[in-house]
Structures are given as structure tokens and as C-alpha cells.
Amino acid sequence: MGDNFKMVAKTLFGFEDLLAKELRNLGAIDVKKGVRNVSFYGDIGFMYKANLCLRTAIKILKPIKRFKVRNEQDLYDQIYRIAWSKYMNSSDTLAVDATVFSTKFTHSKFIALKSKDAIVDKFRNTKGERPNVDLDYPDLRINVHIQQHDCTISLDSSGQSLHKRGYRSSTNIAPINEVLAAGLVMLSGWDGQCDLLDPMCGSGTLAIEAAMIACNIPANINRKEFGFEKWPNFDEELYNKIEESCLNKIREFHHQIVCYDKAPSAMRKARENVRNANLADYISVEHEDFFKTEKTNEGPLHILFNPPYGERLPVDVNMFYQQIGDTLKKGYANTNAWFITSNMEGLKAVGLRPSRKIKLLNGKLESRLVKYEMYEGSKKAKKQ
Structure with a gap:
């Protein structure tokens, strides 16, 4: 070899x-x-x-x-x-x-x-x-x-962990690890072929990783340095060539990525991180309470989010998860909705049947990435 x-x-x-x-x-x-x-x-x-x-x-x-x-x-x-x-x-x-x-x-x-x-x-x-x-x-x-x-x-060869992408200057209380966020986008099957909504965006990490995937932007392009840059045999010329060839593979993205959060502080952080990642053209951050919204676009919509688990953010879990289910049912026909949670009780309160469940770890917490397929009208009508 x-x-x-x-x-x-x-x-x-x-x-x-x-x-x-x-x-x-x-x-x-x-x-x-x-x-x-x-x-x-x-x-x-x-x-x-x-x-x-x-x-x-x-x-x-x-x-x-x-x-x-x-x-x-x-x-x-x-x-x-x-x-x-x-x-x-x-x-x-x-x-x-x-x-x-x-x-x-x-x-x-x-x-x-x-x-x-x-x-x-x-x-x-x-x-x-x-x-x-x-x-x-x-x-x-x-x-x-x-x-x-x-x-x-x-x-x-990496130095600091590769989840430290370099675009996140500010985080909120329970930020999602960037590698976990990228993996969730990939597991959810989103490939940039339709609009994406993160209805509880926190510091904006899921949306940023989704935009980088859609545009084929190298994941760690915003990092200050890698471990191998300090090695005696580091070939700077070769590295620059490789970086340039990866940047040449970036592609345009023709859909919208929208982030909602009801906390103004989270919105400010998300906007700042989106700017740091040079993705403000692709991602809009809006001040909305998801439970008071409905789908605004025609055509398919991909929803992906990381709701509070009741671990680090205090919420009345059962009521909160029930509201997630109600909002999806009432306002979001023709969407695939995915979210990750470690709260199995909360999951039951959603009141919808997931079409997929993927077992993951979020930090030390055993979690599930779940998918809900929201049809126009009822599922029965869809089958007929």
C-alpha cells in the first residue's frame, strides 16, 4: 500500500x-x-x-x-x-x-x-x-x-476534538455537540432537497450542520488548527492544495433553512453562530414559539430538532411533549418530523406513533431519534 x-x-x-x-x-x-x-x-x-x-x-x-x-x-x-x-x-x-x-x-x-x-x-x-x-x-x-x-x-492528528468546528462562539444552557448534530441530520435522511425547519433551535447548531451538508462545505473549514499542523513532517503546500480542492466542491443550495426559538437570547446566539459559519445567506433565525406556528410553505418540509429533555432545562415534560404532538398534527401536514430525546416518558406523551426509532447516546444520556410522518388528512386516506 x-x-x-x-x-x-x-x-x-x-x-x-x-x-x-x-x-x-x-x-x-x-x-x-x-x-x-x-x-x-x-x-x-x-x-x-x-x-x-x-x-x-x-x-x-x-x-x-x-x-x-x-x-x-x-x-x-x-x-x-x-x-x-x-x-x-x-x-x-x-x-x-x-x-x-x-x-x-x-x-x-x-x-x-x-x-x-x-x-x-x-x-x-x-x-x-x-x-x-x-x-x-x-x-x-x-x-x-x-x-x-x-x-x-x-x-x-486532530488535536482538539473535531466537534469543535470553530463557528460556535456562543452557546445556550444545553447545546448539542456539533458531531451529534451532523449525524442527526444525516440519519434523518435530509440531503438539501427540500426546506428544513428547526423549531427549537437553541444556538443554531443543527441548522448550521444541515446547511454545511446541503452545500457540501467541509465540516471543519472554520477551525483554527489541527494537531498535525505541529508535526515535524507537516506539508503545508499539500494541505493547502487539499483544502482548495475541497472548497471547489461546494455547491449551491436552493431551499430554505429556518430556525425558530422563543427565547431572544437563543436567537441572538444562533444568529451570531450562523454569521461565524458564513451561512447567513442560507439560514434565517426567527423569533417564534413553535406551539403557535403552522407550516408556511407549499411542498414537503423536513423538521429536525432537539427539544428540552427536562435534564438541564426545566419544563413540564408531559405537557410539553403533548404540545409537540398537537402542533405537528394540527399545523404540519406533509412533513417528516424528527427529534432526539432521552425522555422516554415524554415520548409517550407526544400521542403520535413514530415510524422510526434510532437508539443513540447524547453525552451519557441514552436517547432516541424518532421520526413522525405527518400526512395530509389521515394515514388511512393516504394508503387508499
């Missing part, structure tokens, strides 16, 4: 299929799904492209070493043996993240610390000076993954 090497893209639970499909569409080789991750092969240019374009990836890791590990000393010795000077200088800064699924090793913070010690000691003993730790903006971010006795050491 020439200059191709193995990489692992991490994602959220339930998004593995979406990410695998994205990777294949981008041109990845030998794509294999895991749990919350997808492995693949590509070259250095593809690594840049994956970070720039993937909507459902949280991190792109480049494994550099695999070994069996029996105890902490073992871990230290194996990491010490790696030729770290290939990847960083003693004057650089580093951060180590650890993920541990093992009966033998249980404390990920301790594993991260032990790994960091091994790298720092190696530099001190061979170069006479040691790199410092910088948890926020390190020159090199290293990932240690232990599954029972198997340990994988990877370089983190």
Missing part, C-alpha cells in the same frame, strides 16, 4: 455506519467498523482531508506501536523504547490521553501519567532536557488505548 498507513477515526455510539460511509465516499481504503470507531488506510494527504471533511468523526488517530502489556512497569518500558525524537523535539509540549477497557488496568488518568513519564524520561536521559506538558494546545497529543492486555499508542 505504498505510503498508506492505518488510521482510526473515533465517533459517537450509533454513528459507526455513517462514518464508514463518509470514509468510503472520501476514498479511504480497507474501511472496518468497530464500536465507536472505524479503522481505514490512507496516505498523509488523506489524513489531512479526513480531518477537514469528516462530519461524524471526533478524532483521527495514527497508531505507531502495538504491544501486549502485563503491568504498569511493562507499559512504561514499552513506551520508553519508542523513538520519540521522530515525532517531537525535547523543546516541544505534549499531552497524553488514555482510554482503558481492562480488568488489570482500571485508572485511565494513572495510565496517562505513567505514559507521559516514560516519554519525558526518555528525552531527559537521551537529550538532557525534557518536553513540558500542555493539556490544551500541545505540539503533540498522544493517545494510549488499552483493551485488556493489548495496548496501542497513537498520535492524535
Whole structure:
């Protein structure tokens, strides 16, 4: 495979299929799904492209070493043996993240610390000076993954998590993670071929991700930097070429994306984020209480939203969800309505039968993405 090497893209639970499909569409080789991750092969240019374009990836890791590990000393010795000077200088800064699924090793913070010690000691003993730790903006971010006795050491090519797209300067109380938002748009099957409404838009994230999908704008074009930009072998010219070719694939979008929120503060935030993402031409943010609205356009409408769960935002859940059902029934014929919730009681109160239910996690909360098909008249008439 020439200059191709193995990489692992991490994602959220339930998004593995979406990410695998994205990777294949981008041109990845030998794509294999895991749990919350997808492995693949590509070259250095593809690594840049994956970070720039993937909507459902949280991190792109480049494994550099695999070994069996029996105890902490073992871990230290194996990491010490790696030729770290290939990847960083003693004057650089580093951060180590650890993920541990093992009966033998249980404390990920301790594993991260032990790994960091091994790298720092190696530099001190061979170069006479040691790199410092910088948890926020390190020159090199290293990932240690232990599954029972198997340990994988990877370089983190993304740096900060890829859900930090760079357009969101302001959020409200319970903002939705950008990767989760993009995945919801994709799972709902929206492809920019009709109007879209987010009736409870909060900071506008769902609408922004939807517009970027409709226009084929690279997901992470607004980010300040990626981890790989600080690597010794970073090829700036190649990166610029790839960025330019991705930008050339942007397309026009001929429908409307509308956001409602009844809180003026949320509207202000949503508008600001839409401006930061350079999408004000495509998204309008309006001050509306969804429960007092009805469908304004002819033709099909795609509704997608993230209503309050009663977790961080106080609402009378049953009444609130009943109003969602009533509003859809009365005012929104000829629409596909999707929303995500972790409130299973609330879901019963909607009073409509979902045609689809997809199990997801929103942070730590087990959630459902549900779809309601709202017909003109009754469903029975539609069938006849």
C-alpha cells in the first residue's frame, strides 16, 4: 500500500455506519467498523482531508506501536523504547490521553501519567532536557488505548476534538455537540432537497450542520488548527492544495433553512453562530414559539430538532411533549418530523406513533431519534 498507513477515526455510539460511509465516499481504503470507531488506510494527504471533511468523526488517530502489556512497569518500558525524537523535539509540549477497557488496568488518568513519564524520561536521559506538558494546545497529543492486555499508542492528528468546528462562539444552557448534530441530520435522511425547519433551535447548531451538508462545505473549514499542523513532517503546500480542492466542491443550495426559538437570547446566539459559519445567506433565525406556528410553505418540509429533555432545562415534560404532538398534527401536514430525546416518558406523551426509532447516546444520556410522518388528512386516506 505504498505510503498508506492505518488510521482510526473515533465517533459517537450509533454513528459507526455513517462514518464508514463518509470514509468510503472520501476514498479511504480497507474501511472496518468497530464500536465507536472505524479503522481505514490512507496516505498523509488523506489524513489531512479526513480531518477537514469528516462530519461524524471526533478524532483521527495514527497508531505507531502495538504491544501486549502485563503491568504498569511493562507499559512504561514499552513506551520508553519508542523513538520519540521522530515525532517531537525535547523543546516541544505534549499531552497524553488514555482510554482503558481492562480488568488489570482500571485508572485511565494513572495510565496517562505513567505514559507521559516514560516519554519525558526518555528525552531527559537521551537529550538532557525534557518536553513540558500542555493539556490544551500541545505540539503533540498522544493517545494510549488499552483493551485488556493489548495496548496501542497513537498520535492524535486532530488535536482538539473535531466537534469543535470553530463557528460556535456562543452557546445556550444545553447545546448539542456539533458531531451529534451532523449525524442527526444525516440519519434523518435530509440531503438539501427540500426546506428544513428547526423549531427549537437553541444556538443554531443543527441548522448550521444541515446547511454545511446541503452545500457540501467541509465540516471543519472554520477551525483554527489541527494537531498535525505541529508535526515535524507537516506539508503545508499539500494541505493547502487539499483544502482548495475541497472548497471547489461546494455547491449551491436552493431551499430554505429556518430556525425558530422563543427565547431572544437563543436567537441572538444562533444568529451570531450562523454569521461565524458564513451561512447567513442560507439560514434565517426567527423569533417564534413553535406551539403557535403552522407550516408556511407549499411542498414537503423536513423538521429536525432537539427539544428540552427536562435534564438541564426545566419544563413540564408531559405537557410539553403533548404540545409537540398537537402542533405537528394540527399545523404540519406533509412533513417528516424528527427529534432526539432521552425522555422516554415524554415520548409517550407526544400521542403520535413514530415510524422510526434510532437508539443513540447524547453525552451519557441514552436517547432516541424518532421520526413522525405527518400526512395530509389521515394515514388511512393516504394508503387508499
